[in-house]
Amino acid sequence: MAEFSGYKLGSLPVRYLGLPLLSGKLTIRACAPLIDRVTRRIASWKSKTLSYVGKFQLVMSVLYSLTQFWMSIFILPKAVIRSIEKLCSDFLWGLGDGARKKAVVAWARITYPKKEGGLGLRDMSSWNFACVTRHIWAILLKQGSLWVAWIWEYRIKRGSFWDVTTKPGSWLWLKLLKSRDKLRVWLSDDVEGVYWKGDHLEKFSIKKVWEEVRPKSRLVAWNALIWKGSYIPKNQFLVWLVVSDYIVIGDKIQGWGEAGSYGCVFCPCPLETRSHLFAECGVYRQAFAALFVNFTCQNHGNQWSGERAWASQQFQKRIEAALAGRMIWQALIAAVWRERCKVKYGGKLLDLEGLIRLVKSELIVVLAQLAELVASKVLNAF
Numbered sequence: 324m325a326e327f328s329g330y331k332l333g334s335l336p337v338r339y340l341g342l343p344l345l346s347g348k349l350t351i352r353a354c355a356p357l358i359d360r361v362t363r364r365i366a367s368w369k370s371k372t373l374s375y376v377g378k379f380q381l382v383m384s385v386l387y388s389l390t391q392f393w394m395s396i397f398i399l400p401k402a403v404i405r406s407i408e409k410l411c412s413d414f415l416w417g418l419g420d421g422a423r424k425k426a427v428v429a430w431a432r433i434t435y436p437k438k439e440g441g442l443g444l445r446d447m448s449s450w451n452f453a454c455v456t457r458h459i460w461a462i463l464l465k466q467g468s469l470w471v472a473w474i475w476e477y478r479i480k481r482g483s484f485w486d487v488t489t490k491p492g493s494w495l496w497l498k499l500l501k502s503r504d505k506l507r508v509w510l511s512d513d514v515e516g517v518y519w520k521g522d523h524l525e526k527f528s529i530k531k532v533w534e535e536v537r538p539k540s541r542l543v544a545w546n547a548l549i550w551k552g553s554y555i556p557k558n559q560f561l562v563w564l565v566v567s568d569y570i571v572i573g574d575k576i577q578g579w580g581e582a583g584s585y586g587c588v589f590c591p592c593p594l595e596t597r598s599h600l601f602a603e604c605g606v607y608r609q610a611f612a613a614l615f616v617n618f619t620c621q622n623h624g625n626q627w628s629g630e631r632a633w634a635s636q637q638f639q640k641r642i643e644a645a646l647a648g649r650m651i652w653q654a655l656i657a658a659v660w661r662e663r664c665k666v667k668y669g670g671k672l673l674d675l676e677g678l679i680r681l682v683k684s685e686l687i688v689v690l691a692q693l694a695e696l697v698a699s700k701v702l703n704a705f
């Protein structure tokens with residue numbers, strides 16, 4: 324850190340702006356204040372009363388605000404990143420409340436963008452790398468801090484950042500040098516300035532770097548079906564669990580060897596599966612027919628794979644009918660799931676009419692809110 328700041332170590336306090344000052348590798352112990360802050364923040368939330376969506380938003384706020392300052396300055400040890408991700412994952416999936424022992428979805432899956440089947444949460448390691456690349460950018464432009472001036476004076480001298488030999492140097496400096504091989508594919512410089520993938524860039528962009536270095540997965544066909552133009556986040560989250568096959572349902576619980584009844588709550592079917600509950604079950608089909616009575620939809624497959632493919636194909640366009648159709652379909656799946664969970668926990672089963680009413684009443688509330696929003700926008704335009 325002495326090298327980082329350009330000051331002599333002996334003259335500095337141990338902490339500066341709440342961050343430890345050090346010249347060597349950032350240790351797990353030095354990161355204890357960060358982990359403490361994350362732990363305290365999470366402990367202050369009442370997790371039992373929050374939905375997945377509510378929890379997810381809080382987790383995002385932890386990852387994006389509490390850790391950002393640290394990640395823009397240091398390369399956090401892998402164990403620290405794992406600890407923070409575990410704290411967030413346990414909170415999100417309700418682990419530690421005694422109810423569940425295993426995360427519903429592995430953390431890595433959530434960190435893919437929505438178009439790649441995830442929830443678009445940042446992967447911390449690659450984000451950290453992208454943030455720290457800012458220092459290299461500053462070095463190439465010879466801008467930013469005393470440290471950059473110091474690096475040029477004593478490390479690079481009259482040479483080039485790309486050719487300077489690796490010793491001696493602080494831990495951070497050596498790490499930056501080590502990342503050159505990865506970065507030189509996209510990053511270059513000349514007397515005119517700095518280039519990212521051949522384009523002259525005035526400002527450093529963490530997002531551009533991150534896009535190259537983040538973990539990637541295959542594009543999914545159902546991105547639009549869940550995320551485009553729907554306005555009920557808790558339903559979107561639930562349908563994401565169903566479509567991604569993360570929903571914890573009868574046949575899975577049976578496969579894990581957990582005790583309980585695995586049958587469908589709506590009909591006598593002895594084994595509840597995703598395909599049964601959200602496509603084959605007679606109650607689902609009847610509710611579907613009633614809700615889509617005014618649509619000119621063709622009949623669709625009677626299994627989940629057919630159901631999902633049908634919905635994707637029907638609702639892919641951004642026309643009103645498709646948007647409404649998507650919203651109804653999501654609301655139906657969510658209502659079936661909530662009703663199923665309520666009954667599993669001892670609640671009384673609604674009849675078919677009740678289930679249909681439930682979906683309609685939710686949609687009416689949301690559509691009324693939407694109408695209000697549109698009306699206020701129109702009125703503001705005058």
Ligand SMILES: [Zn+2]
Nearest residue numbers: 587589590604
């Ligand atoms: Zn059934």
